[in-house]
Amino acid sequence: MTAEPHPTPGFDEIVHQPNRLGILVVLAEADRADFSYLKRLVGLTDGNLGRHLSVLEDAGLMELRKSIEGNRPRTWATITRRGRKCLDAELAAMRDLVSRFEQ
Amino acid sequence: MTAEPHPTPGFDEIVHQPNRLGILVVLAEADRADFSYLKRLVGLTDGNLGRHLSVLEDAGLMELRKSIEGNRPRTWATITRRGRKCLDAELAAMRDLVSRFEQ
Numbered sequence: 001m002t003a004e005p006h007p008t009p010g011f012d013e014i015v016h017q018p019n020r021l022g023i024l025v026v027l028a029e030a031d032r033a034d035f036s037y038l039k040r041l042v043g044l045t046d047g048n049l050g051r052h053l054s055v056l057e058d059a060g061l062m063e064l065r066k067s068i069e070g071n072r073p074r075t076w077a078t079i080t081r082r083g084r085k086c087l088d089a090e091l092a093a094m095r096d097l098v099s100r101f102e103q
Numbered sequence: 104m105t106a107e108p109h110p111t112p113g114f115d116e117i118v119h120q121p122n123r124l125g126i127l128v129v130l131a132e133a134d135r136a137d138f139s140y141l142k143r144l145v146g147l148t149d150g151n152l153g154r155h156l157s158v159l160e161d162a163g164l165m166e167l168r169k170s171i172e173g174n175r176p177r178t179w180a181t182i183t184r185r186g187r188k189c190l191d192a193e194l195a196a197m198r199d200l201v202s203r204f205e206q
Contacts (some may be wrong), residue, residue: 006125006144006145006146007124007125007128007129007144008121008122008124008125008128011121011124013121016119016121018111018114018116018119019111021110021111021114021200022109022110022111025110025111025200025203026110028204041109041110042109043109091200091201091204094197094198094200094201095197095201097124097128097194097197098194098197098198098201100128101131101194
């Protein structure tokens, strides 16, 4: 048996994780999304969502901006160009893997 | 903004993890694969590969069998029916996500 290439090399752990992937998908489709919307969407606690957002922000895939609306602070997330690029790479890796099985 | 459904609900953490996904892909294509082949393929240490294989085995997605060939012990991995089903579900979830962006 000769070694064939690793079948899943295109998956980056930061983007690939399902909750972070879900967040990036939503941000790629929307202009921006706020913390409570993302929280409802992915069904995480404040702490867990905050941790995933930090991972994405530290990797330069997403930016957070805080604003005050009325008297309430809101946190808005937007995807960066790098975030879109990494999401595209993830989707391309998924497409490759799926087509491998469709042949 | 109304809550839309979570965009990545079909991803199961056990199957989705890139190294475990790679192992299942190879096992779905081959009849069986031995420990050292899988190790070369995914580029993991013995300990890390062993842990991923345990996770897959505990979830009933893969079976390990030990044999002695010559004087050397070999460990063979095969995918179970449940493993194929879960891999199919993962690929279907990937297909859905990719097609969401192709529209």
